[in-house]
Amino acid sequence: MEDTRATWFSAEAYERLRRELDELIARRPAVAAEIDRARREGDPRENSGYQVAVEEQEMQEARIRELRALLRDARTGPAPRHADVAEPGTLLTLRFADGETETFLLASHEESAPGAADVVSTRSPLGTALLGARVGEEREYDLPGGEHMRVEVTKIEPYQG
Structure with missing residues (x-):
């Protein structure tokens, strides 16, 4: 592990x-x-x-x-070569409950650079929930007000920098 x-x-x-x-x-x-x-x-x-x-x-x-x-x-090092599991260094496209989709880099916020994809920290509630997810899986995470949010992973790909 x-x-x-x-x-x-x-x-x-x-x-x-x-x-x-x-x-x-x-x-x-x-x-x-x-x-x-x-x-x-x-x-x-x-x-x-x-x-x-x-x-x-x-x-x-x-x-x-x-x-x-x-x-x-x-x-x-380089981002993971395989893109079947959400792990640090992968780009994740997520569909939220309202139908909106967004793409995020699963990494540390320190990874972010101007013009790059938005970063979801692996230590954030969303990032923690996404670790190990596969395409088609739904994950739930806690919002600051105590509510829960569900997201579906629709695409996983290696980060190309």
Whole structure:
């Protein structure tokens, strides 16, 4: 059985995230210098520049932790070659209860890129419900208000990037 923590990424998305992590780590000294500069301007409790710099550092460190976890648990490589089961790296066409159809990439939201298919996270209620589905199967998932939604998988194909 596949590790449920693992997240599939195309090689391009993995490298994009790796570069972002490297850039954030490289910016650490500049952010620390900005905090030090702002601290010297006076009482930190009354210094908005200091507060902004500290908040930027906190957001940067949170993103570094997030990227490290994503990359540590990443499964990279080409999309699955077979397209008979919904799994990370497949494009799924779904028919909703109202008859509308939409196509989604089943992957991490980090996989998304401008102009690409909308992404359904494998960790979302819909993504979790779809894992392992086959064409013609209906799956149900919970909506935020506690209601349930049914979808039918009408097509599964490998993601071509």
